[in-house]
Amino acid sequence: MKNPLSPNEFRIMQLLWKENRPLSRPEIIEMLPDREWNPNSIHLILNNMIEKGVLCVEGMTRCGRGYGRTYAATVNNLEYAVNLLKEATPDLTGEERLLGVLPVLLRDNVSGGTVEKLRELLKAY
Numbered sequence: 001m002k003n004p005l006s007p008n009e010f011r012i013m014q015l016l017w018k019e020n021r022p023l024s025r026p027e028i029i030e031m032l033p034d035r036e037w038n039p040n041s042i043h044l045i046l047n048n049m050i051e052k053g054v055l056c057v058e059g060m061t062r063c064g065r066g067y068g069r070t071y072a073a074t075v076n077n078l079e080y081a082v083n084l085l086k087e088a089t090p091d092l093t094g095e096e097r098l099l100g101v102l103p104v105l106l107r108d109n110v111s112g113g114t115v116e117k118l119r120e121l122l123k124a125y
Contacts, residue, residue, distance in 0.1 A: 003052055004084060004087070005049070005052070005054065005080075006045075006048075008035070008045055009045060009048065009049050009052075009054075011032060011035070012028060012032070012045065012046070012049065012055075013049075013054060013055075013073060013077075013080065014077075015028060015031055015032060016055075016071070016072065016073040017073060017076065017077045019031070021072075022058035022059065022070035022071060022072040023070060023071060023072075024061050024063055024068045024069065024070050024071070025039070025042060025043070025046065025063070025068055025069070025071075026063050026064075026068065028042065028046075028071070029042060046071055049071075053074060053075075054073060054074055054075055054080065055071050055072070055073060055074060056071070056072055056074050057069045057070070057071060058070045058071060058072040085097060085101065
């Protein structure tokens, strides 16, 4: 990922993550009704997201009388979060990031089953 996402780009990614399928530009506009999308603006936003490596053209679909591209996320929400963490902490090693983040995540009242899964995961390494 080259740069963090803008608020509009992030909203589109959240929609793609939620829908878990490629969407066309008209579908994106329809599913985000609280925003007045200029067709040219959303086209630029989608192209910027492709350049950032978080979006790809998945295929084509019927859109009205013509055909349009469908767009899919190339990273899931957790991969995006990890990429942001890496960008925010370039001076840390992977080990330092893991040891720094794990205690923060464990504060979220994880269950004993989760702790056991973590033990099993660590044994595999």
